[in-house]
Amino acid sequence: MSPKPHRLLLDRVSSYADEAGAYLRRRRMTRKPFARVSYPGGRSAAYDAETEAGRKLFLAASTLIDAAR
Amino acid sequence: MSRTKASSPAGNASARAADAELAVARMGEMSPDLRGCAVLDRSGKALAASGGTRAWEEAGGAFLDAADAADGTAASGVHVATEDGEAFAIRDGELAMVAVAERFTLASLMLFDMRTVLRDLASGNGIPDRRAPDRAETSAAPPAPEDPPLPPEAAS
Helix, strand or coil: CCCCHHHHHHHHHHHHHHHHHHHHHHHHHHHCCEEEEECCCCCEEEECCCCHHHHHHHHHHHHHHHHCC | CCCCHHHCHHHHHHHHHHHHHHHHHHHHHHCCCEEEEEEECCCCCEEEECCCHHHHHHHHHHHHHHHHHHHCCCCCEEEEECCCCEEEEEEECCEEEEEEECCCCCHHHHHHHHHHHHHHHHHCCCCCCCCCCCHHHHHHCCCCCCCCCCCHHHHC
16 A cells, blocks of 8 residues: 555655764764874874863964964 | 984975975975975974965964864864865874865865875875876886797697
Protein backbone atom coordinates (compact mmCIF):
# COMPACT_ATOMS: atom_id res chain seq x y z
CA MET A 1 0.00 0.00 0.00
CA SER A 2 1.47 3.36 -0.99
CA PRO A 3 1.86 6.05 1.74
CA LYS A 4 -0.52 8.98 1.82
CA PRO A 5 0.75 11.98 -0.21
CA HIS A 6 0.92 14.40 2.75
CA ARG A 7 3.05 11.91 4.74
CA LEU A 8 5.42 11.65 1.85
CA LEU A 9 5.72 15.43 1.82
CA LEU A 10 6.26 15.59 5.60
CA ASP A 11 8.94 12.92 5.42
CA ARG A 12 10.69 14.78 2.65
CA VAL A 13 10.61 18.12 4.52
CA SER A 14 11.82 16.63 7.80
CA SER A 15 14.58 14.82 5.96
CA TYR A 16 15.77 18.12 4.44
CA ALA A 17 15.56 19.77 7.88
CA ASP A 18 17.66 16.98 9.38
CA GLU A 19 20.24 17.40 6.63
CA ALA A 20 20.39 21.14 7.19
CA GLY A 21 20.73 20.70 10.95
CA ALA A 22 23.57 18.23 10.52
CA TYR A 23 25.29 20.56 8.06
CA LEU A 24 25.09 23.46 10.52
CA ARG A 25 26.38 21.29 13.36
CA ARG A 26 29.34 20.16 11.26
CA ARG A 27 30.00 23.72 10.15
CA ARG A 28 29.99 24.97 13.75
CA MET A 29 32.38 22.24 14.81
CA THR A 30 34.85 22.87 12.01
CA ARG A 31 34.67 26.62 12.51
CA LYS A 32 35.68 26.33 16.13
CA PRO A 33 39.03 28.12 16.53
CA PHE A 34 41.90 26.18 18.03
CA ALA A 35 45.58 26.57 18.84
CA ARG A 36 48.02 23.70 18.80
CA VAL A 37 51.72 23.83 19.55
CA SER A 38 54.14 20.99 18.93
CA TYR A 39 57.47 20.54 20.65
CA PRO A 40 60.65 18.62 19.83
CA GLY A 41 60.20 14.93 20.51
CA GLY A 42 56.72 14.77 19.06
CA ARG A 43 54.85 16.19 22.03
CA SER A 44 52.04 18.61 21.26
CA ALA A 45 49.56 20.60 23.29
CA ALA A 46 46.29 22.37 22.52
CA TYR A 47 45.54 25.69 24.16
CA ASP A 48 42.04 26.93 24.76
CA ALA A 49 41.25 30.56 24.03
CA GLU A 50 40.07 30.92 27.63
CA THR A 51 43.55 30.33 29.02
CA GLU A 52 46.23 33.02 29.22
CA ALA A 53 48.59 31.14 26.89
CA GLY A 54 45.77 30.50 24.42
CA ARG A 55 44.67 34.12 24.48
CA LYS A 56 48.22 35.28 23.66
CA LEU A 57 48.50 32.72 20.88
CA PHE A 58 45.22 33.81 19.29
CA LEU A 59 46.19 37.46 19.60
CA ALA A 60 49.57 36.84 17.97
CA ALA A 61 47.94 34.75 15.24
CA SER A 62 45.45 37.52 14.49
CA THR A 63 48.30 40.02 14.17
CA LEU A 64 50.11 37.65 11.83
CA ILE A 65 46.99 37.15 9.72
CA ASP A 66 46.58 40.92 9.51
CA ALA A 67 50.20 41.20 8.36
CA ALA A 68 49.42 38.90 5.45
CA ARG A 69 46.69 41.21 4.15
CA MET B 1 93.92 32.81 -4.28
CA SER B 2 90.56 33.80 -5.60
CA ARG B 3 87.76 34.05 -3.15
CA THR B 4 84.25 33.34 -4.29
CA LYS B 5 81.41 35.59 -3.25
CA ALA B 6 79.60 32.78 -1.49
CA SER B 7 82.58 31.95 0.74
CA SER B 8 82.69 35.41 2.36
CA PRO B 9 80.34 36.21 5.24
CA ALA B 10 78.62 38.91 3.20
CA GLY B 11 78.35 36.51 0.29
CA ASN B 12 76.88 33.84 2.55
CA ALA B 13 74.30 36.29 3.85
CA SER B 14 73.29 37.41 0.39
CA ALA B 15 73.19 33.83 -0.86
CA ARG B 16 71.02 32.85 2.08
CA ALA B 17 68.71 35.82 1.50
CA ALA B 18 68.42 34.86 -2.16
CA ASP B 19 67.62 31.27 -1.18
CA ALA B 20 65.06 32.54 1.33
CA GLU B 21 63.40 34.59 -1.41
CA LEU B 22 63.30 31.48 -3.55
CA ALA B 23 61.83 29.51 -0.64
CA VAL B 24 59.04 32.04 -0.20
CA ALA B 25 58.33 31.99 -3.93
CA ARG B 26 58.33 28.19 -3.95
CA MET B 27 55.88 28.09 -1.05
CA GLY B 28 53.53 30.33 -3.02
CA GLU B 29 53.70 27.96 -5.98
CA MET B 30 53.24 24.81 -3.91
CA SER B 31 50.39 25.93 -1.68
CA PRO B 32 47.39 27.50 -3.42
CA ASP B 33 45.76 28.36 -0.07
CA LEU B 34 48.75 30.36 1.10
CA ARG B 35 48.17 34.07 1.70
CA GLY B 36 51.77 34.82 2.56
CA CYS B 37 54.81 33.58 4.43
CA ALA B 38 58.18 34.68 5.73
CA VAL B 39 61.50 33.13 6.66
CA LEU B 40 63.01 34.37 9.90
CA ASP B 41 66.49 33.78 11.25
CA ARG B 42 67.41 33.08 14.87
CA SER B 43 67.40 36.76 15.79
CA GLY B 44 63.91 37.19 14.37
CA LYS B 45 65.06 39.09 11.30
CA ALA B 46 63.03 38.36 8.17
CA LEU B 47 65.31 36.99 5.46
CA ALA B 48 62.44 37.05 2.99
CA ALA B 49 58.71 37.64 3.09
CA SER B 50 55.71 37.74 0.80
CA GLY B 51 55.08 41.41 1.51
CA GLY B 52 56.81 43.98 3.66
CA THR B 53 59.48 42.27 5.76
CA ARG B 54 59.02 44.63 8.72
CA ALA B 55 55.42 43.62 9.39
CA TRP B 56 56.26 39.93 9.04
CA GLU B 57 59.27 40.31 11.35
CA GLU B 58 57.22 41.80 14.16
CA ALA B 59 54.15 39.62 13.76
CA GLY B 60 56.11 36.42 13.11
CA GLY B 61 58.45 37.02 16.03
CA ALA B 62 55.53 37.70 18.37
CA PHE B 63 53.77 34.55 17.15
CA LEU B 64 56.82 32.39 17.85
CA ASP B 65 57.35 34.09 21.22
CA ALA B 66 53.75 33.39 22.22
CA ALA B 67 54.17 29.74 21.27
CA ASP B 68 57.40 29.47 23.28
CA ALA B 69 55.83 31.19 26.27
CA ALA B 70 52.82 28.84 26.28
CA ASP B 71 54.83 25.96 27.73
CA GLY B 72 58.13 27.60 28.57
CA THR B 73 59.97 25.52 25.96
CA ALA B 74 60.87 26.31 22.38
CA ALA B 75 58.10 25.18 20.05
CA SER B 76 58.92 23.26 16.88
CA GLY B 77 55.56 23.92 15.24
CA VAL B 78 52.46 26.05 15.77
CA HIS B 79 49.04 25.98 14.16
CA VAL B 80 46.34 28.44 15.17
CA ALA B 81 43.01 28.50 13.35
CA THR B 82 40.82 31.58 13.65
CA GLU B 83 37.72 32.81 11.88
CA ASP B 84 39.86 35.01 9.61
CA GLY B 85 42.45 32.48 8.54
CA GLU B 86 45.03 30.04 9.79
CA ALA B 87 48.50 30.84 11.08
CA PHE B 88 51.39 28.39 10.98
CA ALA B 89 54.97 28.41 12.19
CA ILE B 90 57.74 25.84 12.16
CA ARG B 91 61.40 25.85 13.16
CA ASP B 92 64.35 24.05 11.65
CA GLY B 93 67.72 24.73 13.24
CA GLU B 94 68.36 28.46 13.24
CA LEU B 95 65.58 29.20 10.80
CA ALA B 96 61.86 29.58 11.24
CA MET B 97 59.02 29.97 8.78
CA VAL B 98 55.70 31.61 9.53
CA ALA B 99 52.77 31.40 7.14
CA VAL B 100 49.16 32.46 6.84
CA ALA B 101 46.66 30.41 4.87
CA GLU B 102 42.99 30.49 4.02
CA ARG B 103 40.50 29.05 6.50
CA PHE B 104 39.96 25.28 6.19
CA THR B 105 43.24 24.72 4.42
CA LEU B 106 44.69 21.22 4.69
CA ALA B 107 46.99 21.81 7.64
CA SER B 108 49.03 18.65 7.22
CA LEU B 109 49.87 19.55 3.61
CA MET B 110 50.72 23.11 4.55
CA LEU B 111 53.05 21.96 7.34
CA PHE B 112 54.61 19.36 5.04
CA ASP B 113 55.36 22.01 2.40
CA MET B 114 56.76 24.37 5.00
CA ARG B 115 58.99 21.65 6.50
CA THR B 116 60.25 20.58 3.09
CA VAL B 117 61.15 24.08 1.98
CA LEU B 118 62.68 25.08 5.32
CA ARG B 119 64.73 21.87 5.53
CA ASP B 120 66.14 22.55 2.07
CA LEU B 121 66.93 26.11 3.08
CA ALA B 122 68.55 25.07 6.37
CA SER B 123 70.72 22.50 4.59
CA GLY B 124 72.48 25.36 2.80
CA ASN B 125 72.36 23.59 -0.56
CA GLY B 126 69.79 25.87 -2.09
CA ILE B 127 66.15 25.17 -2.89
CA PRO B 128 65.82 22.26 -5.32
CA ASP B 129 63.07 22.45 -7.88
CA ARG B 130 60.59 19.82 -6.73
CA ARG B 131 57.88 20.87 -9.13
CA ALA B 132 56.59 18.44 -11.70
CA PRO B 133 58.31 18.85 -15.07
CA ASP B 134 56.33 21.07 -17.40
CA ARG B 135 55.05 19.95 -20.76
CA ALA B 136 58.03 21.23 -22.67
CA GLU B 137 60.40 19.11 -20.60
CA THR B 138 58.10 16.11 -20.86
CA SER B 139 57.89 16.34 -24.64
CA ALA B 140 61.67 16.64 -24.87
CA ALA B 141 62.13 13.41 -22.95
CA PRO B 142 63.29 10.39 -24.97
CA PRO B 143 60.49 8.14 -26.26
CA ALA B 144 59.65 5.05 -24.30
CA PRO B 145 61.31 1.87 -25.59
CA GLU B 146 59.22 -0.24 -27.87
CA ASP B 147 57.63 -3.43 -26.63
CA PRO B 148 59.96 -6.42 -26.85
CA PRO B 149 59.17 -8.86 -29.69
CA LEU B 150 56.78 -11.63 -28.81
CA PRO B 151 58.21 -15.15 -28.45
CA PRO B 152 57.61 -17.35 -31.54
CA GLU B 153 55.06 -19.53 -29.78
CA ALA B 154 52.97 -16.48 -28.76
CA ALA B 155 53.12 -15.03 -32.26
CA SER B 156 51.77 -18.19 -33.88
